[in-house]
Amino acid sequence: xxxxxxxxxxxxxxxxxxxxxxxxxxxxxxxxxxxxxxxxxxxxxxxxxxxxxxxxxxxxxxxxxxxxxxxxxxxxxxxxxxxxxxxxxxxxxxxxxxxxxxxxxxxxxxxxxxxxxxxxxxxxxxxxxxxxxxxxxxxxxxxxxxxxxxxxxxxxxxxxxxxxxxxxxxxxxxxxxxxxxxxxxxxxxxxxxxxxxxxxxxxxxxxxxxx
Numbered sequence: 001x002x003x004x005x006x007x008x009x010x011x012x013x014x015x016x017x018x019x020x021x022x023x024x025x026x027x028x029x030x031x032x033x034x035x036x037x038x039x040x041x042x043x044x045x046x047x048x049x050x051x052x053x054x055x056x057x058x059x060x061x062x063x064x065x066x067x068x069x070x071x072x073x074x075x076x077x078x079x080x081x082x083x084x085x086x087x088x089x090x091x092x093x094x095x096x097x098x099x100x101x102x103x104x105x106x107x108x109x110x111x112x113x114x115x116x117x118x119x120x121x122x123x124x125x126x127x128x129x130x131x132x133x134x135x136x137x138x139x140x141x142x143x144x145x146x147x148x149x150x151x152x153x154x155x156x157x158x159x160x161x162x163x164x165x166x167x168x169x170x171x172x173x174x175x176x177x178x179x180x181x182x183x184x185x186x187x188x189x190x191x192x193x194x195x196x197x198x199x200x201x202x203x204x205x206x207x208x209x210x211x
Contacts, residue, residue, distance in 0.1 A: 057113070059103055059121065065158045070141055070148030073123040074155045075099040077109045078163055079116060087117035087169040088159055090152065090185070092178030094200075095133040099123035102175070118163050122152050133177035136184050144188040148181070153189060173197040180204075 062074040089112070093102035099121035103109055112119045124132045134141075134148055141147030159165050172193050174182035179201025186196045187204040 057109075059100055059109060059119075062155075062158065065154055067154050068151045069146065070135075070151035071125060071128055072148055072151040072155075073099065073125060074158070075103075075121040075123055076159065077103070077112055077119040077121070079113045079118070082118055082163060083116060084164045085166040085169075086163070087171065088120060088156065088163075088165045089117055090120045090122070090156065090170070090172040092122060092134060092152075092172070092174030092181050093124070093132075094174075094176030094178050095131045097132060097175075097178075102178070106175075118159060118165060120155055120159055122148075122155055124148075134174075134181035136177060136180040142181075142184040142188065149184055149188050152181075152185060153192060156192065169194055171195055171197075173199065174201065175199045176201055 057078055057080050059075055059077045062076055065074055089108065091102065091106065091108050093099055097105075103119075103121055108119050108121075111117075122134075124134050126132060128148075129135055136142055136148075138147070142149060144150075156165075156170060160167060170193055172182050172185050173196060174180070176199075179198040182196050182198050183201065183204035186193055186198075
């Protein structure tokens with residue numbers, strides 16, 4: 001009797017295990033029958049991600065704009081699907097920096113993507129200043145309509161024309177020498193900028209020279 005009971009118990013356990021594995025077997029068969037379709041769907045997602053990355057916005061140089069009396073370079077970052085009437089932020093780098101290096105270290109492009117504004121990155125050339133500082137202290141470059149200040153405004157006009165920037169929502173900021181140039185821009189062109197942020201720089205008029 002005991003043996004029979006053990007056999008019965010074993011049979012019941014075996015039956016129970018068979019039943020528990022049955023749904024799993026069905027799942028495996030369902031997946032096997034649709035493997036090609038699953039692979040195709042996953043491939044489509046991967047391809048879409050690659051295409052999206054390939055077409056993502058990048059910081060690019062604008063080869064020409066006018067006038068450019070300060071002999072500066074112009075870089076810009078325009079997020080994909082920038083809305084009409086968007087804001088513009090002008091970001092001015094410090095000494096020994098380039099526009100793209102300043103961009104990489106500050107995270108401005110990530111903010112532009114997140115908040116939906118265009119980014120303008122003027123760049124100094126070594127021919128103008130050996131340490132790549134903006135010449136904020138020279139009268140030839142820190143007055144309205146002259147030198148580097150006039151070049152930056154020409155870049156802004158280019159951005160307004162090409163990207164439909166709202167002229168009432170243009171902002172400027174800068175670090176160190178870029179901050180001092182920010183002060184110049186706010187003083188020389190108060191009608192152009194809604195607001196500005198001067199970071200680690202002197203006040204406008206400090207240490208300026210005639211030439």
